[in-house]
Amino acid sequence: MDALLDFATRLLAQLQSPTLAFLLGGILIAALGSRLEIPESIYKFIVFMLLMRVGLDGGMSIREANLADMLLPALFAVLIGAGIVLIGRFTLALLPSVRTEDGIATAGLFGAVSGSTLAAAIVVLESEGIDYEHWAPALYPFMDIPALVVAIVLANLYLKRRDGSSEKVRIWPIVKESLQGSALSAMLLGIALGLFTRPEQIFEGFYDPLFRGLLSVLMLVMGMEAYARLNELRRVAHWFAIYAAIAPLLNGLIAFALGYVAHVLTGFSPGGVVLLAILASSSSDISGPPTLRAGIPSANPSAYVGASTSVGTPVAIAIGIPLFLGLSQVVFGT
């Protein structure tokens, strides 16, 4: 009961944090018909700035990290990414009025990771003064790529069985397409630069100080985008909206449980467990859709993009982040 009250208080406090407030503000002004617009080029640049900052930070901390500590969380990230898609395959994709390939593609997008949601979670952790392994964001590709690969393979197996074709699905092009995506390649480049060069000065003088402010602008854009995409979601079966509301929390809870195992076995920090849960809770908004479009051309983007952008991402940020933070307080007693 106390824990519930504490959680409610925390949620209310989070609603006042800039990260959430700008997201909700974006939804609000879009709903009120505002003509405010953050240009596409600014949006792209902000995403680059955030992921470069996350990557540089990760790379610099990997220098001093014990690589063995990363093994178990990385393995769990792979299992979570693949597992989320398998769960979606045998729930959402089997529902009546849901085309199987649309269900699989949606599960793939929810298994994949959103760099923006990750950045939001990092800002909240840092605002609350909660420590985490700074290499934890580097778990991103370990969850993202298996999810997209499994989704595309499952969809193609299904379509082949149905159509009796016998083309082989090739894994490497999917992996390559994912790694070449703009969000992931900005973060991986940042990791490489943080690992092999000396970017401390520009990290501390440029990328880090602009991090929170740029995130507030990004949250505003994501809120406006979430509202704008609602129309697309209305055109597909209701199941997608229901899945998009539940999956981020369920997926996050599974990841939280596995993160807890890593905490017990190898001392993975509570902050790291929260980040792993948020990675699982998030659904891809930038890099995932084009990969899925190429890999499952017959799936309907309105279903998976609509579900992810207009419901999945707001749920992951506005409910997921305070939920997993609150859970971590209860579980780890911090």
Place this chain on the structure above:
Amino acid sequence: MDALLDFATRLLAQLQSPTLAFLLGGILIAALGSRLEIPESIYKFIVFMLLMRVGLDGGMSIREANLADMLLPALFAVLIGAGIVLIGRFTLALLPSVRTEDGIATAGLFGAVSGSTLAAAIVVLESEGIDYEHWAPALYPFMDIPALVVAIVLANLYLKRRDGSSEKVRIWPIVKESLQGSALSAMLLGIALGLFTRPEQIFEGFYDPLFRGLLSVLMLVMGMEAYARLNELRRVAHWFAIYAAIAPLLNGLIAFALGYVAHVLTGFSPGGVVLLAILASSSSDISGPPTLRAGIPSANPSAYVGASTSVGTPVAIAIGIPLFLGLSQVVFGT
């Protein structure tokens, strides 16, 4: 005589302030045919950043403000906005070789408010260390919306009488269109976020430190734009240029007088009086034109946009700001 000398000195000093210098620099390099270009998307983002900063600041200060103090200035703002248009209706719009609807639309634009000019005035006040009520920028919509509403209503009454049509002018769509404009909705969102959430950290770490620098870039763009629009102004009657040179100063003086009344009656600060005068002096550059285009489709945008952008705004910034500051020193003895 001393006051005049003091004013001349102040004007010269203002010409060296970055705000003015970048505006004049923009006019200069455009006149010299420079191919320098600040992309449209950067311009839009800068306007967003400035108005969000002004809004956040306003919202945070309204939290601690005595709302009763805002009543009289807000009432005066409404009167000024409507009054400027009425004055224009019975001077500019009656002149020979001025089409009545063009004259009314121009007066509407000069009654409406420019977020960029407001931002410039705030930077100058803060550079000079002059206090003002931080909620004063929130007077913006109280002046902006009545001006546009009155202009569109007057123009439509005139056109109906002339053409004998009997369509009714509806007020609410004009108000809604104004509130949904990109500049005003950015500022109102900022006010709401400042009022209801806790944005102190990103205000102090992001929006506020970038304020002056971004304003310098915006001034450069506005200078280049002012020069580029001169051609449009040349194509319409000279009266528009003459009105655009005089109205900002006259409107500002009227507002200064009313602000002085508020100072005597309710203690409105000298800095607040200057801001009220600048709001009246400014003419809308972003949000006003599309509202007028929708509301008075037969008016010629070359007349009102040309007058506002190429003469009105430079006059308000380069002459209005030092004039009202100097006047405030003489009147309030600060």
Place this chain on the structure above:
Amino acid sequence: MDALLDFATRLLAQLQSPTLAFLLGGILIAALGSRLEIPESIYKFIVFMLLMRVGLDGGMSIREANLADMLLPALFAVLIGAGIVLIGRFTLALLPSVRTEDGIATAGLFGAVSGSTLAAAIVVLESEGIDYEHWAPALYPFMDIPALVVAIVLANLYLKRRDGSSEKVRIWPIVKESLQGSALSAMLLGIALGLFTRPEQIFEGFYDPLFRGLLSVLMLVMGMEAYARLNELRRVAHWFAIYAAIAPLLNGLIAFALGYVAHVLTGFSPGGVVLLAILASSSSDISGPPTLRAGIPSANPSAYVGASTSVGTPVAIAIGIPLFLGLSQVVFGT
């Protein structure tokens, strides 16, 4: 031998500096097929920000500079700009399988100056704590314009002799075209604002703190661009690639020698000598190409733009900067 070892160590250290690391990172991710993209409008704005910063700094320091000190370096800059083109005219442009006008245009671009390379050199000098005359960047137009003028005149003389036409080449339009280019006019405006107004506050609060960070983004873009243009270079004679690899170093060495003369005669600082060498080493990427396209319409842009962007600029930054810094340590013993 020690000097060589010292130079190798310095080169390795430079490879870890953010400036170089982001350039190489850009080449790397472009080669790996990343879809990361820094929008064109962001790129243009960054170039503006960097050159405005360099210009403001220059203008503020010219206020206190002894103008007589600038005479000899400015004269040398003119000689170097014209000299580089003359050397190219009688080497590259005479080679078999090189069209004469393509060779002259390429030499013109290598005589002209790159604002981005200049900004990179300034960041490296400031990181290493090496003093330089802050007016030295103002040598830019003294080298840039003579190079473009000489190239266009030589090419037109050649083409006329070949075709027997008798049109006169006019110098002033070329000079004007250069001065109106976006990079040069941003820097000249910055110099004027620094010289005649008081921009200290926004220089220290905005343009200067963002300088290094924005440069890192620009280096990334230039790296990606260098890779993307390699294809164009492959379509023209190999001589262009060979010239582009050698000319930046050779031109820089000539400028270093002349800078040394200025050091002995008028006390030009070691840092200033390095900057003069880098100005000579750099090749124009923004302003030069359109001027050459207008002045020598029959020359093939794939040859000169490809050579400059994909080989010349990376060589000037990645080899030139550490080379001339190392040389300065050996020569001046600092």
